[in-house]
Amino acid sequence: GLRWAAHYGWEEAMDLGMTSATIGILVAVLGGLFLIKRSTEKGQTQFITSFKDLPDELRSGLMPKNKRYHMGQETVSSSSIDPFVLHLAIIAFVIGVAYWLTNMLTAFIPSVSIPLFSVAFVLGLIFQSINRRIHADDYIDQRVMERIGGTATDFLVAIGIASINITVVIDYAVPLILLFVFGILWAYFLFRFIGPNIFQEYWLEKSLFGWGWSTGTVAMGLALLRIVDPELKSKTPEDYALAYIGVAPVDIIIVTFTPILFSLGFTWIIPVVLLLISALIVAIYKYTGLWGKNHKQQM
Template sequence: MENFTIWSLMIDLSIISGLLLVGTILRAKVKWIQALFLPASMIAGFIGLAFGPSGFGILPFSNQFSAYPGLLIAVIFAAIPIGAAKVHLSEVFHRVRNMFSYSMILTLSMWGIGVLFALLILNPIFSDLPSGFGLVLGAGFLGGHGTAAAIGEGLAHAGWKEAMDLAMTSATVGILIAVLGGLFLIKHSTEKGKTKFITNFKNLPTELKSGLMPKSKRFYMGQETVSSSSIDPLVLHLAIIAFVIGVSYWITNSLSDLIPSVSVPLFSVAFVLGLLFQAISRRIKSDEYIDQRVMERIGGTATDFLVAFGIASINITVVIDYALPLLFLFAFGTIWAYVLFHFVGPNIFKDFWLEKSIFGWGWSTGTVAMGLALLRIVDPELKSRTPEDYALAYIGVAPVDIIIVTFAPILFGLGFTWVIPLVLLLGAAVIIAIYKSAGWWGQSKHENTPS
C-alpha cells in the first residue's frame, strides 16, 4: 500500500478540481446536460468514476481518496449553525406551518418507509442483506450526497463497510430520478392545467441552464468583516471551521475510547460544536464578525468536492453485488415519493400546492438544488415564496434530520433497527392526524389563492 503524504492530498485535490472545471464547461456548453440540470460536481464524479480506480484506472487517485467524504460532511455540518441569523421558532412555525409539516412528513416517512420496506420485503428475500439496508433509500434520496456520506460513515462504524458505496449510489440515482421524474410530472401537470404559472424549460433563465451567471445578476459571496491587515476574512472563517472540526475529531476519538460499543459520527459532533461556537459568539458579541454567506459558501464548496469525490470513489463491485435489492428499493422509493407528491401535497398546502409539491419531489428524491431547479420551471418568478418558506421551515426540520442521521446507524449497530421505522412513521402519522382533527387537511381543495 502506498504511503499517503501531503502530495497525495495535493494530487487528489488537483485531479478532482480539474474534473470540476471540466464539469463546469460541459454544463455550460452541452445542451442535453443542461436539460438534465446535472451539476458540475456530479459530472466530475462520473468522469472520475469512469477513469478512476473503479473504471479504467487512468486517474492516479491515492488509496485514501474514498475517505474524503467522511471529512467533508463534517465541514458541511459544522458550517450550518455558525453565522446563522437568530430566529424565534414560534414566529417561524406560525408563518410556515404547512411547509414545516410537509417537510416533516417527507423526512420522517421517507426514512421510515425505506427501512420498513427492506425489513418486511427485501430482507426475507435476500437473507444476507444487513438489517439497516433500507437506510440507503433515505440517505441518498432525501439528503443527497452529503447525507449519504454521513449515513455511510455511521453505518461503516457500525460494521457495514459497503454502506458508503451504496449510499453514494443511492444519492446519484436519486438526483436522476428527481430530474427525470420531475420533468415528467411538470409536463403532465401543465397539460392538466394544475400549474399556476404555466411555463416550460425553454422559458428558464439562461443561468439555470448553463450555470453561468450574467453580470447583471451577480452578487457578492459575502462581506469582509475584518481588516486584512489583521487576518484575511476568508482565513478567519476557514480557521473557525478547521478549529471546530479538529476539536470534534478529538471528542469523537475520546468518546470511542470511553464507549467502544457506540460510535458517534464526526459530523454530528461538529454540528453540536458549531451550535456551541455560535452561542458563545453571540454571548460575547462577536457573531457580527462571522458572515453567514461566507459560511454558506464554505459549506457549498465542501458539498461540491464531496459529491465529486463521493461518486468517483464508488466501488462498482459492491454496487453490482447489491444490484437487485437496490433496484427494488429505488423503485419503491420512487413510488413512495410520488405518493407524497400526489396525495400529501394537495392536502397539506392551502395555496400553490403543485409548485410546492414539485419542489418537495425534487428534494425528497434528489437535493434541495434539484427542487429549486424544478420549481423555477413551474414558478419562474418564485411568487409562491416556496424557497423562503422552506428555508424557515428547515430550521425546525434540521435537528430532526440530524438526529435521524446520527442515531439510526447506532440503533442498527445495536440491533434495534425495527425501532427506526416504527418511531419515524408514527411521527408522520401523528402530523397527518393533527391536520385532520384540526380541519387543516385538504385545504387546497377549498382555496387555491394565497392566504
C-alpha cells in the same frame, strides 16, 4: 457508509452509500425539472407561467454579464485576514471540535458509535446561537458559507463517484434498485399527496423544495425552488428553517441509533415508529380541519 464499515464490519457500505448519494442527486435534479415542467403545464406554479419562459441561464448553466452576482461580501478587512479564509476557518473550527468531541465520547462509551455528522450539526447550531447573541453573525456572510458548502458538495460528489466500486454495486444491484424505486415513489407521494394537503399556500413551491431536499440535499431543493420562485416570495426557506427546529432532533436520532438497532436485529423499530408518528400528524391535521384546506383552489 463509513460508520457501518468501521464499526460493524460491512466494508461495502461506503460504496453503497456513495452510489445512493449520487443517484439521489441525479433524481433530485432530473426529477425536479420534470415536476416543474408538468406543474407549469397544469398552471400550478404561482410565479412562472411556462417552462419555456425559464431564463437562458437555467437552461445552459451560464450566467450572462448583466445577471452575475457577487459570491459574497467582505465582512472583514483583507489586510487582517482574507474574508474567505475567515469563513473557511469557522467551518474548520466547528468540524475540528466535533471530531475531537466524537473521539472523546467514543472513548468514554466504546459500545456506542456516535456519528460525526450529528455532533457537528449540534455544535454548529450552538456556535450560530452564540454568534447571534454577541452579534458576531454580522461578520459572517451567508452567501460565502453557501458557496463553501456548494464547493464541498461538488467535490464530495465527484470523489464519491470516482471511489465507487462497480463490483460491489453489481453484487447489491437488486436491493439497491428496490430501495431506489421505493425512495422515489415515497418522495413523489410526499410531493403530490402530502404537500398539497398540509401547505395552506404555495404548496407546489414548498413541496418542490421538499422533493429536492429529500432526494438530494438542501442545496438541490433551494436550486429547484429558485426556478419556480426566483425571488423567494413564497418564504419557503424561512418556513423550512423554522420547521427544521423540530426535525433536527429526529434526524440526529435516526442517524445515531439506526445502525445500532439494525446491528442488534431490530430492523423494523424506527420505520414503524416514524410511520406511526406520521399517521398521528395526519390525524391531527384532519381533526383540526387543516387537512386539504384551500386544496381545491390551489390545485
